Amino acid sequence: xxxxxxxxxxxxxxxxxxxxxxxxxxxxxxxxxxxxxxxxxxxxxxxxxxxxxxxxxxxxxxxxxxxxxxxxxxxxxxxxxxxxxxxxxxxxxxxxxxxxxxxxxxxxxxxxxxxxxxxxxxxxxxxxxxxxxxxxxxxxxxxxxxxxxxxxxxxxxxxxxxxxxxxxxxxxxxxxxxxxxxxxxxxxxxxxxxxxxxxxxxxxxxxxxxxxxxxxxxxxxxxxxxxxxxxxxxxxxxxxxxxxxxxxxxxxxxxxxxxxxxxxx
Amino acid sequence: xxxxxxxxxxxxxxxxxxxxxxxxxxxxxxxxxxxxxxxxxxxxxxxxxxxxxxxxxxxxxxxxxxxxxxxxxxxxxxxxxxxxxxxxxxxxxxxxxxxxxxxxxxxxxxxxxxxxxxxxxxxxxxxxxxxxxxxxxxxxxxxxxxxxxxxxxxxxxxxxxxxxxxxxxxxxxxxxxxxxxxxxxxxxxxxxxxxxxxxxxxxxxxxxxxxxxxxxxxxxxxxxxxxxxxxxxxxxxxxxxxxxxxxxxxxxxxxxxxxxxxxxxxxxxxxxxxxxxxxxxxxxx
Numbered sequence: 001x002x003x004x005x006x007x008x009x010x011x012x013x014x015x016x017x018x019x020x021x022x023x024x025x026x027x028x029x030x031x032x033x034x035x036x037x038x039x040x041x042x043x044x045x046x047x048x049x050x051x052x053x054x055x056x057x058x059x060x061x062x063x064x065x066x067x068x069x070x071x072x073x074x075x076x077x078x079x080x081x082x083x084x085x086x087x088x089x090x091x092x093x094x095x096x097x098x099x100x101x102x103x104x105x106x107x108x109x110x111x112x113x114x115x116x117x118x119x120x121x122x123x124x125x126x127x128x129x130x131x132x133x134x135x136x137x138x139x140x141x142x143x144x145x146x147x148x149x150x151x152x153x154x155x156x157x158x159x160x161x162x163x164x165x166x167x168x169x170x171x172x173x174x175x176x177x178x179x180x181x182x183x184x185x186x187x188x189x190x191x192x193x194x195x196x197x198x199x200x201x202x203x204x205x206x207x208x209x210x211x212x213x214x215x216x217x218x219x220x221x222x223x224x225x226x227x228x229x230x231x232x233x234x235x236x237x238x239x240x241x242x243x244x245x246x247x248x249x250x251x252x253x254x255x256x257x258x259x260x261x262x263x264x265x
Numbered sequence: 266x267x268x269x270x271x272x273x274x275x276x277x278x279x280x281x282x283x284x285x286x287x288x289x290x291x292x293x294x295x296x297x298x299x300x301x302x303x304x305x306x307x308x309x310x311x312x313x314x315x316x317x318x319x320x321x322x323x324x325x326x327x328x329x330x331x332x333x334x335x336x337x338x339x340x341x342x343x344x345x346x347x348x349x350x351x352x353x354x355x356x357x358x359x360x361x362x363x364x365x366x367x368x369x370x371x372x373x374x375x376x377x378x379x380x381x382x383x384x385x386x387x388x389x390x391x392x393x394x395x396x397x398x399x400x401x402x403x404x405x406x407x408x409x410x411x412x413x414x415x416x417x418x419x420x421x422x423x424x425x426x427x428x429x430x431x432x433x434x435x436x437x438x439x440x441x442x443x444x445x446x447x448x449x450x451x452x453x454x455x456x457x458x459x460x461x462x463x464x465x466x467x468x469x470x471x472x473x474x475x476x477x478x479x480x481x482x483x484x485x486x487x488x489x490x491x492x493x494x495x496x497x498x499x500x501x502x503x504x505x506x507x508x509x510x511x512x513x514x515x516x517x518x519x520x521x522x523x524x525x526x527x528x529x530x531x532x533x534x535x536x537x538x539x540x541x542x543x544x545x546x547x548x549x550x
Contacts, residue, residue, distance in 0.1 A: 067439050068439075069435060069438055069439060086441075087438055087439050087440070087441050088441075089441065091439070092439070092440075093435075093436065093439040095432050095435070095436065097432055099430065099432050099433050099436050101433075101450070101451070101454065102531040103454050103530070103531045105541060105544050107548075108544070112440070112450070113440050115446075115450070116437075116440050116441065116442045116446055116450075122549075122550045125550035126550055129550070141545075142541050142542075142544050142545040142548070143541060144531055144537045144540075144541060146531065146534075146537065147534070147537060147538075147541075164440060170439075
């Protein structure tokens with residue numbers, strides 16, 4: 001597994017350097033629909049950042065801007081010091097739905113990113129098997145998505161994300177469609193995995209507890225127009241235990257986020 | 266990781282098997298009642314052979330056509346060939362147009378009104394024109410079969426390719442897939458169930474097209490055989506020929522079912538498990 005870890009965290013950037021930087025970043029879909037307005041922030045290498053806020057606050061827009069899937073309207077956005085213009089090899093994305101190809105087994109789904117890069121090597125196959133084991137799907141490598149539960153499908157999607165070798169992970173409410181128990185367990189596993197690979201992670205959610213529990217930094221966003229209202233640092237060391245959520249310190253942060261979002265959240 | 270279990274939500278095949286026998290029994294019973302009373306009506310002279318002969322007479326004709334005189338074989342083959350050829354040409358044209366329309370939005374915009382106008386015109390009504398253009402031989406039958414069957418593969422391929430899952434499209438973009446990879450690895454396989462559904466409709470349509478064209482004017486083919494028998498008031502022979510057409514339709518249908526079963530394995534649990542084992546056995550690294 002060490003080889004796998006090394007393969008992922010193969011970036012030359014040292015922990016602590018700025019990886020993603022935005023200055024007055026704005027995205028408008030039309031004159032009246034401003035999805036994101038004047039967002040400015042810096043994200044350091046290895047950080048886990050949660051983007052939290054209600055629907056329409058621009059958190060998914062922000063994620064897609066960083067992914068290079070949509071173009072900004074104005075402002076600056078750089079990843080590793082370069083302006084983002086298109087999807088990059090060092091960023092990988094995961095969605096609320098697993099989006100597995102139904103006609104492919106788990107391992108074939110995980111191998112998709114390698115296939116898109118060129119010929120699949122034995123090394124790629126070994127990594128794919130390793131990732132599946134890491135996300136708890138040993139013995140399910142040759143199962144088709146329809147034979148897996150929702151949580152297991154999302155695990156395959158996570159393995160596929162790791163297979164991309166990206167050191168910036170963009171997660172758009174990845175466990176949002178799962179039941180509470182599965183979601184909690186997957187959050188703990190996600191934290192373990194990103195800590196191991198030292199990836200920089202942007203995690204979109206509308207669940208305040210989840211946002212704080214996972215992150216080093218919570219970006220609180222408010223809607224109409226989408227704005228980055230406040231950045232809150234989360235001081236607890238990672239990895240964390242679920243029981244952290246019961247402590248007064250944790251709940252103080254929850255209250256702080258709630259305060260920014262207004263009473264209705 | 267003992268907490269994750271395989272999703273074993275197969276909706277009781279055991280339960281289905283249990284009632285399977287009963288269902289089959291009921292099917293046979295209903296069939297016997299219908300055919301039996303029909304035959305009995307014949308025995309008691311209640312049937313006019315010029316309108317509706319008894320089942321036994323139809324069976325005698327059927328055996329005669331196929332095995333004693335054997336007249337039907339050539340006609341059967343001719344129609345099957347016409348329909349199959351028409352099917353392949355129709356599918357070829359339909360799918361090529363659809364792919365062109367997917368690649369080029371301009372082509373799509375300017376071709377779809379024609380395709381739709383074409384589809385709302387009753388294809389069968391074009392038969393006289395087709396005969397005028399292609400003559401009395403096989404080619405007019407093939408053209409007719411093509412005409413009747415090209416639309417389902419066209420519209421199904423177009424729809425299937427256009428409505429690729431948006432999230433999956435975004436995923437492929439985020440993984441920087443090129444157009445070819447996007448087409449072969451995502452667009453085409455996602456569209457396969459719809460495309461094959463289009464094939465199924467097309468093959469039945471091709472048979473209709475070929476037979477109708479034969480009715481209009483032909484010297485060989487199962488359609489003309491049916492016309493001859495009915496003109497001679499040989500209704501038993503006519504129905505026996507009709508049954509042979511059903512047989513051809515059934516044959517076509519079964520071929521398509523097999524294709525569907527082989528290609529769209531991921532919609533069927535039992536097939537999925539088979540393929541799963543095969544892929545596991547073939548795995549090398």
